[in-house]
Amino acid sequence: MITKRISTNDILKKLNAKVAERKPIMISSAGSGLVAKLLEEAGADCINTFSGARLRANGMGTMSMMWPILDSNQQTLDYTREDIMPALRGEAFVCACLNSNDPLKDMRMVIKDCQGMGVNSVSNIGPSISYVDKDSEIFRVLSSSGITLQNEINMLCLAKEMNMVTIGLAFSEEDSVAIVEGAKPHIFCYHAGTTKGGRTGYDKGQTIEKTAEQTEDVFRKIQELHPDVILVGHGAAMENPPDAQYMLDHTSSHGFWTGSSTERLPIERAVTEVAEKFASLKFSH
Numbered sequence: 001m002i003t004k005r006i007s008t009n010d011i012l013k014k015l016n017a018k019v020a021e022r023k024p025i026m027i028s029s030a031g032s033g034l035v036a037k038l039l040e041e042a043g044a045d046c047i048n049t050f051s052g053a054r055l056r057a058n059g060m061g062t063m064s065m066m067w068p069i070l071d072s073n074q075q076t077l078d079y080t081r082e083d084i085m086p087a088l089r090g091e092a093f094v095c096a097c098l099n100s101n102d103p104l105k106d107m108r109m110v111i112k113d114c115q116g117m118g119v120n121s122v123s124n125i126g127p128s129i130s131y132v133d134k135d136s137e138i139f140r141v142l143s144s145s146g147i148t149l150q151n152e153i154n155m156l157c158l159a160k161e162m163n164m165v166t167i168g169l170a171f172s173e174e175d176s177v178a179i180v181e182g183a184k185p186h187i188f189c190y191h192a193g194t195t196k197g198g199r200t201g202y203d204k205g206q207t208i209e210k211t212a213e214q215t216e217d218v219f220r221k222i223q224e225l226h227p228d229v230i231l232v233g234h235g236a237a238m239e240n241p242p243d244a245q246y247m248l249d250h251t252s253s254h255g256f257w258t259g260s261s262t263e264r265l266p267i268e269r270a271v272t273e274v275a276e277k278f279a280s281l282k283f284s285h
Contacts, residue, residue, distance in 0.1 A: 004090025025255030031057025
């Protein structure tokens with residue numbers, strides 16, 4: 001088969017048109033070809049792939065990708081090439097979320113691998129040092145080992161030079177400002193925290209109102225620095241469509257990024273409900 005490819009110019013043209021028409025942009029994570037296919041058919045503009053989504057599809061928590069259990073970049077490249085790209089019709093573009101702190105890989109070559117399979121967008125969340133609390137000992141140890149946000153900024157800058165659509169992502173206001181100032185990504189996503197709900201979600205007790213307030217505080221800073229950046233929100237209490245609607249109504253967001261909320265959570269609910277009905281069947285006589 002031949003997978004349809006979407007050029008960088010066509011991606012940006014479509015995204016900017018949606019912003020101008022006030023139509024929300026939908027970016028969604030997929031850890032399998034089936035989920036990617038369903039998301040594209042439902043209307044997602046972007047399918048993003050990363051190690052955490054793949055692990056999530058295998059029943060593990062997203063944060064499993066933070067442990068040294070696999071080559072995160074290779075896993076992302078392999079399943080994107082073999083599972084995701086063949087499943088899509090070419091209406092949604094694919095963003096590969098990369099580990100910019102991989103000391104064993106030249107990120108230029110990783111980005112070229114993405115381009116070779118028809119992926120014209122990358123993000124820095126594969127995983128990101130922005131996940132780690134700056135007041136923690138582990139953050140200081142990682143930083144002293146050369147694992148830094150600057151490496152992620154450098155990767156985004158390189159990708160932009162190589163004519164890729166760049167999606168910057170951060171978990172704090174400080175990191176958000178650093179990424180937007182340093183990389184000027186086409187899209188910026190503020191990650192308010194791990195999505196709650198389901199078997200492996202983490203609920204830190206934040207309401208959707210607080211998630212929106214926190215997100216908007218960051219967005220205001222970002223817009224001062226880079227007025228043309230496309231803004232999307234993600235995570236924390238944004239668990240379902242009404243939550244996403246609240247975010248659209250109460251922030252400067254141009255759209256949203258769904259991960260567990262359109263992948264892990266609906267799969268858990270649907271499979272459990274149907275399987276329990278099958279398991280409860282009895283012989284009539």
